[in-house]
Amino acid sequence: MKMLYYGGTIHTMEDKEQAEALLVENGVIAAVGKYERLQARAKDAAQIDLDGRVLLPAFIDAHSHFSGAAYAMLxxxxxxxxxxxxxxxxxxxxxxxxxxxxxxxxxxxxxxxxxxxxxxxxxxxxxxxxxxxxxxxxxxxxxxxxxxxxxxxxxxxxxxxxxxxxxxxxxxxxxxxxxxxxxxxxxxxxQKVPAPDLADLMDACRRAQQLYASYGIATVQEGMMPESLVGLYQALLTHQKLELDVVAYPGVDVLDEICDAFPEAVRRYDRHFKLGGCKMFLDGSPQGRTAWLRAPYADAPDGYRGYPTMTDDALRQALTTAYRSGMQPLAHCNGDAAAAQYLSAVAEMERSRSDFRELRPVMIHAQLLAPDQMEEVARLGIIPSFFIAHIHQWGDVHLRNLGPERASCISAAGSALSHGIPFTFHQDTPVLPPDMLHTIWCAVERVTKDGVTLGGDERIPVMDALRAVTVNAARQYFEEARKGSLRPGKTADLVLLDADPLAVPPERLRDIRVLETVKVGETIFRA
CATH class of the missing domain: 3.10.310.70 (Diaminopimelate Epimerase; Chain A, domain 1)
Known part of the structure; x- marks a missing residue:
C-alpha cells in the first residue's frame, strides 16, 4: 500500500526541515521531499491532500500507566x-x-x-x-x-x-x-485489590488505546508493571489486541519473573509490546506533600521535607540489577532531594562501570530538579522526563506548598535546554489525560489555573517542546532510528493537526485539534 501526503505543512522534525510531500510504502516512510518528484516516483500511490493542514511524526508518550488508563475506564x-x-x-x-x-x-x-x-x-x-x-x-x-x-x-x-x-x-x-x-x-x-474481569479489562484496553490515539500518540508506556499484569498482557498479545506500541517497565523486584514471562519482548517488540527497562520509586508527589525536598515545605514549622521511599543501599542494588540485566533504569524523582539521591547513585555506578550511561537512565517527573543540578544531569547523561502539565494543574498549589522561588523552578525545561539536555514530556496518564498539545502549551506559556506565570525564565520555544514529545522521546526509548521524525526508513507513525503549532499564537497551542493518527501507515484514529 502506497500513500502520498501533500498539500499542507509537513514538519519532519529533522533539523527544523519542512517538506512538500511524504511517501509511505507498506507502513514505512519511503521518501520525503518535493511533491512532483515523489508523484513521479509513485504514480500508483493513493493521493492524500492535506488541504492546508499539518503533518508531524506521531507523538510519543514518555511516561504513563497504560493499564491504569484502562482500569480508569472501569x-x-x-x-x-x-x-x-x-x-x-x-x-x-x-x-x-x-x-x-x-x-x-x-x-x-x-x-x-x-x-x-x-x-x-x-x-x-x-x-x-x-x-x-x-x-x-x-x-x-x-x-x-x-x-x-x-x-x-x-x-x-x-x-x-x-x-x-x-x-x-x-x-x-x-x-x-x-x-x-x-x-x-x-x-x-x-496491588491486593482484585482485578476486574479479564474480558472487561481487554475491552477497557481497547478504549484506552483509542484515548491515546485521539491525542496523536502512537507509542505509550506501562510505567510500573507488577507481576499481576502478566496475565492481561499475555491475553492482549495472544489475541493481538495492541495497536499502539507499549513499552513496559517492571519493578526491579519482579524484573526477572516478567522477563521470563515475555522472553521475546525483552528490549524488542513482540506484537507491539516491549520490556524497555525497570522502574524504581524514590519519593512521592509535591501536591501530596510527599515529595522529598532539600529544604522544608513553605508552611512546615516542624521542618517537614517529605521523605524517601528507597534507602541508598536499595537504590544502588536496583541500579546494579538494571545494569546486569542490560535494562534501562527509570527512576521516579519529584523532589530535589530525591533527584540528588539518584544523581549520586548514578555517578557512583558510572565510576565503576563506565558503560552505565549507555543504558540512558531516566529521571521521571523531575518536578523539583533544580537549576543547580542540571550540570550533573548533563554530565551523567540522564534523561529527565518532565511532568510539565503540573504548572497549569497544580501550579497554584505548588506556590502555597513551596513558595514562589522554588515553585517557579517546577519542571525547569528552560534550564535543561540551556545545558543541552535532551528532555521529554509526559502526563502520567491516568493522572492527567494524555494531551500532548496541552503539555506543549504548558511548556511554552507556563501559566497556572489562576493565571499566574510560573517561572517565565523556564519557558521554551515551541520547536523544542515538539522535540520533547517526538525526537527526544524516541531517543529515550532507544528508537531514534525508527521513530520521532519523518525521514526515509522510519516507521510511518504520523499525526495530522488542524493548525500549525509553529505558526499559531502561543496561547492557542492547547486549542489545536488532532484530526488523525496513523500507526505503521494505518489510520487508528480519525476525528
Whole structure:
C-alpha cells in the first residue's frame, strides 16, 4: 500500500526541515521531499491532500500507566468533585448505574484534596456512608495515596496494629484507622485489590488505546508493571489486541519473573509490546506533600521535607540489577532531594562501570530538579522526563506548598535546554489525560489555573517542546532510528493537526485539534 501526503505543512522534525510531500510504502516512510518528484516516483500511490493542514511524526508518550488508563475506564471518575458530598454522590451513582452486587469492589479515581472544599482527604467513615456492603478504594489523582472504607480494610487484613511499610504511611487517629494511606503503604495494598474481569479489562484496553490515539500518540508506556499484569498482557498479545506500541517497565523486584514471562519482548517488540527497562520509586508527589525536598515545605514549622521511599543501599542494588540485566533504569524523582539521591547513585555506578550511561537512565517527573543540578544531569547523561502539565494543574498549589522561588523552578525545561539536555514530556496518564498539545502549551506559556506565570525564565520555544514529545522521546526509548521524525526508513507513525503549532499564537497551542493518527501507515484514529 502506497500513500502520498501533500498539500499542507509537513514538519519532519529533522533539523527544523519542512517538506512538500511524504511517501509511505507498506507502513514505512519511503521518501520525503518535493511533491512532483515523489508523484513521479509513485504514480500508483493513493493521493492524500492535506488541504492546508499539518503533518508531524506521531507523538510519543514518555511516561504513563497504560493499564491504569484502562482500569480508569472501569472506575468512578472523581476528578470534578469539589467536596465530600459530591464524592459520596458520585460513588453511589456509580454503584447503581453499574448494578454492582454486594461484595464487588468499587474504585473511585482522581479526587484531589487540594481541590476539595474541606482541603483534606476523605475518611473511611465517609466511604462507609456510601456502602458497608461494598469494599471501596479511592485513588488520589496523583496515584500516590488513597482511602479505603472499613470493609476494604478488613478484607485486606489491615488493623490498627498493622506495621507501616518503610517509605509510606497508614493514617491513624486516636489509635483507629482513618482509611488513608500513602506511598509504599498505599501501593502495597492497592496491588491486593482484585482485578476486574479479564474480558472487561481487554475491552477497557481497547478504549484506552483509542484515548491515546485521539491525542496523536502512537507509542505509550506501562510505567510500573507488577507481576499481576502478566496475565492481561499475555491475553492482549495472544489475541493481538495492541495497536499502539507499549513499552513496559517492571519493578526491579519482579524484573526477572516478567522477563521470563515475555522472553521475546525483552528490549524488542513482540506484537507491539516491549520490556524497555525497570522502574524504581524514590519519593512521592509535591501536591501530596510527599515529595522529598532539600529544604522544608513553605508552611512546615516542624521542618517537614517529605521523605524517601528507597534507602541508598536499595537504590544502588536496583541500579546494579538494571545494569546486569542490560535494562534501562527509570527512576521516579519529584523532589530535589530525591533527584540528588539518584544523581549520586548514578555517578557512583558510572565510576565503576563506565558503560552505565549507555543504558540512558531516566529521571521521571523531575518536578523539583533544580537549576543547580542540571550540570550533573548533563554530565551523567540522564534523561529527565518532565511532568510539565503540573504548572497549569497544580501550579497554584505548588506556590502555597513551596513558595514562589522554588515553585517557579517546577519542571525547569528552560534550564535543561540551556545545558543541552535532551528532555521529554509526559502526563502520567491516568493522572492527567494524555494531551500532548496541552503539555506543549504548558511548556511554552507556563501559566497556572489562576493565571499566574510560573517561572517565565523556564519557558521554551515551541520547536523544542515538539522535540520533547517526538525526537527526544524516541531517543529515550532507544528508537531514534525508527521513530520521532519523518525521514526515509522510519516507521510511518504520523499525526495530522488542524493548525500549525509553529505558526499559531502561543496561547492557542492547547486549542489545536488532532484530526488523525496513523500507526505503521494505518489510520487508528480519525476525528
Amino acid at each position: 472506575q468512578a471518575p472523581l476528578g470534578e468533585t469539589v467536596n465530600f458530598a459530591e464524592i459520596e454522590a458520585a460513588l453511589t451513582r456509580f454503584i447503581a448505574d453499574n448494578h454492582m452486587p454486594d461484595g464487588q469492589w468499587v474504585v473511585g479515581k482522581g479526587y484531589d484534596q487540594n481541590a476539595l472544599v474541606e482541603q483534606r482527604h476523605p475518611t473511611r467513615e465517609i466511604l462507609d456512608r456510601v456502602s458497608s456492603r461494598h469494599p471501596i478504594m479511592l485513588v488520589h489523582q496523583s496515584g500516590h495515596m488513597g482511602v479505603f472504607n472499613t470493609l476494604a480494610l478488613e478484607l485486606l487484613g489491615v488493623t490498627p496494629d498493622t506495621p507501616t511499610p518503610e517509605g509510606g504511611a497508614i493514617g491513624r487517629e486516636n489509635g483507629c484507622l482513618t482509611g488513608y494511606m500513602e506511598e509504599n503503604a498505599f501501593l502495597q495494598y492497592q
